[in-house]
Amino acid sequence: MKKADIIDFYARLAADNPHPETELEAGNPFQLVVAVALSAQATDIGVNKATQRLFEQVKTPAKMVALGEDGLKEHIKTIGLFNTKAKNVIALSQRLIDAYGGEVPADRDALETLPGVGRKTANVVMNVAFGAETFAVDTHIFRVGNRTGLARGKTPLAVELKLDKATPQPFRLHAHHWLILHGRYICKARTPECWRCIVSDLCAFKPKTAVPKRAVPKET
Numbered sequence: 569m570k571k572a573d574i575i576d577f578y579a580r581l582a583a584d585n586p587h588p589e590t591e592l593e594a595g596n597p598f599q600l601v602v603a604v605a606l607s608a609q610a611t612d613i614g615v616n617k618a619t620q621r622l623f624e625q626v627k628t629p630a631k632m633v634a635l636g637e638d639g640l641k642e643h644i645k646t647i648g649l650f651n652t653k654a655k656n657v658i659a660l661s662q663r664l665i666d667a668y669g670g671e672v673p674a675d676r677d678a679l680e681t682l683p684g685v686g687r688k689t690a691n692v693v694m695n696v697a698f699g700a701e702t703f704a705v706d707t708h709i710f711r712v713g714n715r716t717g718l719a720r721g722k723t724p725l726a727v728e729l730k731l732d733k734a735t736p737q738p739f740r741l742h743a744h745h746w747l748i749l750h751g752r753y754i755c756k757a758r759t760p761e762c763w764r765c766i767v768s769d770l771c772a773f774k775p776k777t778a779v780p781k782r783a784v785p786k787e788t
Contacts, residue, residue: 602660659684674698761777
């Protein structure tokens, strides 16, 4: 995608949604780390339902450790891979206590040392909690980057690095959210809704999907 088209691409997404936000609900950076870690192979809606009562009770790593693995499982058992995730959340909480005084570090490399926290999770936390211009590439952003031609790559890291290089100011801070929301609601995996996409003419995907035909009611 040409530089002028990239600017136009982001400008349209920005005009449509000037202040995009994560759909995960969290009251502080620690809860955000937990929520993002839990969201792997799960929907944000599902995570929010599971953490609603949890986050009312648990706001710090110390309280999470006190809750314990079994107690945490009771809250998150509706989420996929909850056994492994519970183990990781308790472990990352203990590491935050031992290594960082119970505070979430504003450093991507440090975040990636936490159990269950990979580069994508670390990028989300850096962006949402600390205002860093990071690009957390999940399945939605990987698809949008490749399908549109905005940032093609064979791996999430390759797409991330291309997005970092191609995305200009003033769009860098919110680019991650515009792209993930676009992929979640418009540029869907199986059938992208090109017919209602505001950047369709800038996108390299072909053929564009047409307006779906409405079912014709049968005569009675």
